[in-house]
Amino acid sequence: MLSLTAVLVAVVCVLIVWIFKPADRSLQKKEREPEARPWVDEDLKDSTDLHQVQEDVDEWPESEEDVEHILFSHTRYPEKEMAKRSQEFYELLNKRRSVRFISNEQVPMEVINNVIKAAGTAPSGAHTEPWTFVVVKDPDTKHKIREIIEKEEEINYMKRMGQRWVTDLKKLRTNWVKEYLDTAPVLILIFKQVHGFTASGKKKVHYYNEISVSIACGILLAALQNAGLVTVTTTPLNCGPPLRMLLGRPPHEKLLMLLPVGYPSKEATVPDLKRKALDQIMVTV
Amino acid sequence: MLSLTAVLVAVVCVLIVWIFKPADRSLQKKEREPEARPWVDEDLKDSTDLHQVQEDVDEWPESEEDVEHILFSHTRYPEKEMAKRSQEFYELLNKRRSVRFISNEQVPMEVINNVIKAAGTAPSGAHTEPWTFVVVKDPDTKHKIREIIEKEEEINYMKRMGQRWVTDLKKLRTNWVKEYLDTAPVLILIFKQVHGFTASGKKKVHYYNEISVSIACGILLAALQNAGLVTVTTTPLNCGPPLRMLLGRPPHEKLLMLLPVGYPSKEATVPDLKRKALDQIMVTV
Numbered sequence: 001m002l003s004l005t006a007v008l009v010a011v012v013c014v015l016i017v018w019i020f021k022p023a024d025r026s027l028q029k030k031e032r033e034p035e036a037r038p039w040v041d042e043d044l045k046d047s048t049d050l051h052q053v054q055e056d057v058d059e060w061p062e063s064e065e066d067v068e069h070i071l072f073s074h075t076r077y078p079e080k081e082m083a084k085r086s087q088e089f090y091e092l093l094n095k096r097r098s099v100r101f102i103s104n105e106q107v108p109m110e111v112i113n114n115v116i117k118a119a120g121t122a123p124s125g126a127h128t129e130p131w132t133f134v135v136v137k138d139p140d141t142k143h144k145i146r147e148i149i150e151k152e153e154e155i156n157y158m159k160r161m162g163q164r165w166v167t168d169l170k171k172l173r174t175n176w177v178k179e180y181l182d183t184a185p186v187l188i189l190i191f192k193q194v195h196g197f198t199a200s201g202k203k204k205v206h207y208y209n210e211i212s213v214s215i216a217c218g219i220l221l222a223a224l225q226n227a228g229l230v231t232v233t234t235t236p237l238n239c240g241p242p243l244r245m246l247l248g249r250p251p252h253e254k255l256l257m258l259l260p261v262g263y264p265s266k267e268a269t270v271p272d273l274k275r276k277a278l279d280q281i282m283v284t285v
Numbered sequence: 286m287l288s289l290t291a292v293l294v295a296v297v298c299v300l301i302v303w304i305f306k307p308a309d310r311s312l313q314k315k316e317r318e319p320e321a322r323p324w325v326d327e328d329l330k331d332s333t334d335l336h337q338v339q340e341d342v343d344e345w346p347e348s349e350e351d352v353e354h355i356l357f358s359h360t361r362y363p364e365k366e367m368a369k370r371s372q373e374f375y376e377l378l379n380k381r382r383s384v385r386f387i388s389n390e391q392v393p394m395e396v397i398n399n400v401i402k403a404a405g406t407a408p409s410g411a412h413t414e415p416w417t418f419v420v421v422k423d424p425d426t427k428h429k430i431r432e433i434i435e436k437e438e439e440i441n442y443m444k445r446m447g448q449r450w451v452t453d454l455k456k457l458r459t460n461w462v463k464e465y466l467d468t469a470p471v472l473i474l475i476f477k478q479v480h481g482f483t484a485s486g487k488k489k490v491h492y493y494n495e496i497s498v499s500i501a502c503g504i505l506l507a508a509l510q511n512a513g514l515v516t517v518t519t520t521p522l523n524c525g526p527p528l529r530m531l532l533g534r535p536p537h538e539k540l541l542m543l544l545p546v547g548y549p550s551k552e553a554t555v556p557d558l559k560r561k562a563l564d565q566i567m568v569t570v
Contacts, residue, residue, distance in 0.1 A: 005290075072384055072553040077513040079393050086399035086512040093406040093504065099357055108364050113563060114371035120566045121378040122503060123518040129561050136570045208520060211541070214496045215518070218407060218503020219378065227371040228362040233408040233500070235493060247570060256496070268357040276414050278398060281405045285421045285532060 093222060094275070099230040101268035102184040102260055107229060112186055112261070115223035122216035125207035130193040131216050134247050137186055144246055145189075146181035149258075152239045153178070180232070184260035188231075189243065190217055191253040213256050224261060230268075231259040378507060379560070384515035386553035387469040387545055392514060397471055397546070400508035407501035410492035415478040416501050419532050422471055429531055430474075431466035434543075437524045438463070465517070469545035473516075474528065475502055476538040498541050509546060515553075516544040 077085060116133045124130055136142055181187065192213040196204040206212075217233075224231055236243070240255035362370065401418045409415055421427055466472065477498040481489040491497075502518075509516055521528070525540035 067556040067558060069554040070557045072382060072386075072515075072549050072555045073380075074515065074549050074553075075380065075513055076548065079396075082393060082396045082512045082514075083399070086396045086403070086508065089508050089511045090399050090403040090406070093403050093508075095358075095360065096406055097357060098408055101357075108367060111364075111367045111371045113567070114368070114375045116567050117563055118371070118375040118378050120560060120563070121375070121381055123383055123506070127558055129566065131566055133567045134570060135567060138570050141570050211495070211499045211520065214499030215503035215506065218500035218505075219507050220503075221408070221500065222504050222507045223371060223374050223378075226374045227367045228360055229367075230357075230359065235496065247568075263361065264357050264359050268359075269354040270357045271352040272355045273352055273412055275405060278402055278405070281414065281416055282398070282401050282418045282420060283532075285419060285423050285426050 093225055096221065096225040097230070097270045098232040099264050099268055099270060100180055100232050101265040102180045102230065102262040103265040104183045104185060105263050106185045107262055111227050111229070112188075115220055115227060115229075116188070118223040119216045119220035122212065122219050124212035124216075125209065128193070128196060128204075128206045128209070128212070130196065130206040130209040131213045132191040132193065132249065132253055133220075134189040134191065134249065135186055136189065136247070139182075141246070142182055142184075142187055145187060145243060145258075146178055148242045148246065149178055149181060149236050149239050152236065152242075156238070180260040183265070184262045186261045188220070188259045188261055189247065189255060190220075190257040190259070191244070191249055192256045193253050195252050210256065217257050217259075220259070224259075228263075229261055230264045231261045234258045234260075378510055381506065381510040382515070382555045383517040384549050384553055384555060385465055385517050386550040387465045387515065387547040388550040389468045389470060390548050391470045392547055396512050396514070397473075400505055400512060400514075401473070403508040404501045404505035407497065407504050409497035409501075410494070413478070413481060413489075413491045413494070413497070415481065415491040415494040416498045417476040417478065417534065417538055418505075419474040419476065419534065420471055421474065421532070424467075426531070427467055427469075427472055430472060430528060430543075431463055433527045433531065434463055434466060434521050434524050437521065437527075441523070465545040468550070469547045471546045473505070473544045473546055474532065474540060475505075475542040475544070476529070476534055477541045478538050480537050495541065502542050502544075505544070509544075513548075514546055515549045516546045519543045519545075 112135060116135070119133065120129065120131070122131075136145065190213060192209045193206055194209055195206050198204050221231065221233070235257050236255065243255050243258075244251075244253060397420060401420070404418065405414065405416070407416075421430065475498060477494045478491055479494055480491050483489050506516065506518070520542050521540065528540050528543075529536075529538060
């Protein structure tokens, strides 16, 4: 009788702990959340949903429709011209620098349209073209964007970042005051669409959306440099949800990058950085 | 005495389950692993280590060193020329297509060097330049790469992919036979360095390495198009570890993209796809 009771109690205890332990742990996690952020759950769910799929597929079909195949039309240059074109393209892009001091002078919208059209030629997984470029010219909206980003940046620097990261940034004299968000005549906010919708309204997975949109951003940076405009690459991921809501973008669009665009201010400076030589980035087999 | 024993047993059981349950669960996970892949643990550990940091930072300082700041030198074009340059750049890139039929004709290595130098001008988090471009010309190595990728692709199509994905691909007449991996004169495998090393040999976090390297790939695609070469964007992530080992790259380098590069074969076809119009990808505020 004595040992029977003990065994019974033991079994019951084991079961109770087994059942409640994981629930208890997820509860603890929730309690640790620093402040109420209504959008966080929704946004996190969207990206975790897609995580497994993104790691498993590896081919980029150009579309999911049964499109006709046509002969590819190609422009081929003589070898000497290829060498010249590629050298000149490198020299043009090698002059690009991240510029944080941007003049308030207006830029031609025709040029902004063209650089975004160029970015839109990027390849994308299953030809989903999962990007939205939000061009902000309105001074009030720019200022609200600045307020959201500076508030979040300050929290980052003061609370969330490890001491190492803060030290790294100090050395560069960067801080959380982002004047260029007010002065740049144009802010381009690039959103990745983590999924789309079928004709019947069902969710359609966007394979490799982050890589696709980052490639488009690379082309956008090249296009801006080619046009004689400057920018600085910023990725205010933590500000994504409030910025998305400010700009009225839907929940399946996540902010990937923010580029303030304009002419450099007269006194603009840049750190005197060198780039790695070819033999430090290329290996031939 | 009876209840004391029961309570004692209960407490001991609770403790035992509490301590062993998580260990037991990670054990189960290991057992589910389909085949022995010696590199998987190492590779997964590297990326999960960095996950939290990558989501928390949002500024791209250009370097961690206390470098001198110098006056930025800028080339400004008249507005009319900006419009012309940006229009021509768009038209050039709009002719780019993903080409899967690549001729075995050799391409000038000077041009390959230049397009990779152009890619190396991309911005990167904390100016880490976290990219390695492996240029494969050796036919045997190309063939081994093809074998690794086709084997993995076949598994993808047959086993791992959902029925929906296989159907999507069928419509495009794509399958896991990748002839271009043998015929293309050059394969460029782009690796992201998920961390680097300090002078004393400690791990140095590479913030935003995947976005940085994807931006570099966007510039690389533009540079190839500018030079009159073709490619197709592929991301054989599951083949990353065996390809990394084949090419002798260290564990902190992960394959992000593989680009077969060359001239199009004479009979090359492409799906007759359209790109979204500007008003479908751009919003002005």
